[in-house]
Amino acid sequence: MEKQNKIALVTGGSRGLGKNMALRLAESGVDVVITYHSKKEEADAVAAEIRQMGRKAVAMQFDAGDLSAFDAFLEQLKAQLQAMSGRQTFDFLVNNGGMGGTIPFAQVTEEIFDRFLNVHFKGVYFLTQKALPMMADGGRVINISTGTTRFCVPGYSVYASMKGGIETFTRYLAKEIGPRGMTANVLAPGPIETDFNNAAIRSNPEMKTRLASVTALGRVGEANDIGGIVAFLCSEQAGWISGQRIEASGGINL
Numbered sequence: 651m652e653k654q655n656k657i658a659l660v661t662g663g664s665r666g667l668g669k670n671m672a673l674r675l676a677e678s679g680v681d682v683v684i685t686y687h688s689k690k691e692e693a694d695a696v697a698a699e700i701r702q703m704g705r706k707a708v709a710m711q712f713d714a715g716d717l718s719a720f721d722a723f724l725e726q727l728k729a730q731l732q733a734m735s736g737r738q739t740f741d742f743l744v745n746n747g748g749m750g751g752t753i754p755f756a757q758v759t760e761e762i763f764d765r766f767l768n769v770h771f772k773g774v775y776f777l778t779q780k781a782l783p784m785m786a787d788g789g790r791v792i793n794i795s796t797g798t799t800r801f802c803v804p805g806y807s808v809y810a811s812m813k814g815g816i817e818t819f820t821r822y823l824a825k826e827i828g829p830r831g832m833t834a835n836v837l838a839p840g841p842i843e844t845d846f847n848n849a850a851i852r853s854n855p856e857m858k859t860r861l862a863s864v865t866a867l868g869r870v871g872e873a874n875d876i877g878g879i880v881a882f883l884c885s886e887q888a889g890w891i892s893g894q895r896i897e898a899s900g901g902i903n904l
């Protein structure tokens with residue numbers, strides 16, 4: 651019988667870190683479903699690039715903050731998986747998609763709080779819960795957090811609080827899915843030059859220089875510093891790592 655490829659679902663795979671994760675997973679032999687929030691063309695281009703590499707790929711719309719649409723999304727995902735690979739299950743869930751914002755504590759409204767809560771915490775929590783029955787035993791969950799749960803950046807109180815919740819959730823998840831041979835880990839990138847938070851790093855050379863100066867490796871990160879770690883966490887070699895927070899920040903604020 652033909653050996654079936656592993657399949658990953660990467661949320662927010664149209665740009666930035668998620669795109670790099672999808673490409674590096676594909677390089678390592680994994681078929682990929684990526685999601686986008688609004689940038690369909692970018693997502694379709696990433697899927698096309700993956701197919702050119704000889705792997706299977708599709709792009710689907712998904713809003714991590716719209717929990718009422720999760721059941722319909724997962725039904726569509728089943729149909730996509732069936733069409734793509736002849737099965738309705740997948741192996742790796744990478745909860746990556748989301749937005750940033752630099753908002754001083756005093757200016758955080760309940761509306762802003764709820765948006766960050768839904769996209770970065772509640773959405774990740776319940777997508778994982780609803781997706782688990784569709785995941786094969788031995789699968790992996792990787793939740794993307796941030797260096798700013800360890801060190802503080804003014805204006806990140808609401809964003810980093812939700813990511814902190816994800817870190818606690820991931821340890822509990824690891825414990826509860828362990829009996830299925832599954833692992834759950836957090837990958838926490840330091841500052842990476844992407845479109846994130848209105849391209850805060852790219853559009854602010856002073857900030858970039860300052861961040862580089864407090865980083866052991868002397869620069870800010872690039873998307874390509876991150877994707878390979880996700881591919882590794884989904885590899886057989888990483889099967890004994892579970893319930894861990896792995897920070898990939900070039901050694902910032904040591």
Ligand SMILES: NC(=O)c1ccc[n+]([C@@H]2O[C@H](COP(=O)([O-])OP(=O)(O)OC[C@H]3O[C@@H](n4cnc5c(N)ncnc54)[C@H](OP(=O)(O)O)[C@@H]3O)[C@@H](O)[C@H]2O)c1
Nearest residue numbers: 662664666667686687688689713714747748842844845846
């Ligand atoms: N860049 C950094 O410095 C950094 C550092 C630590 C952690 N992170 C985390 O890494 C992840 C990816 O960040 P990035 O730098 O790649 O950002 P990015 O370049 O801005 O890309 C964000 C991705 O998430 C998608 N997205 C946006 N809102 C979403 C929503 N409501 N639901 C689902 N997906 C949504 C976007 O889709 P569209 O393209 O369709 O808009 C895009 O694919 C985020 O969880 C972020 O918190 C980033």
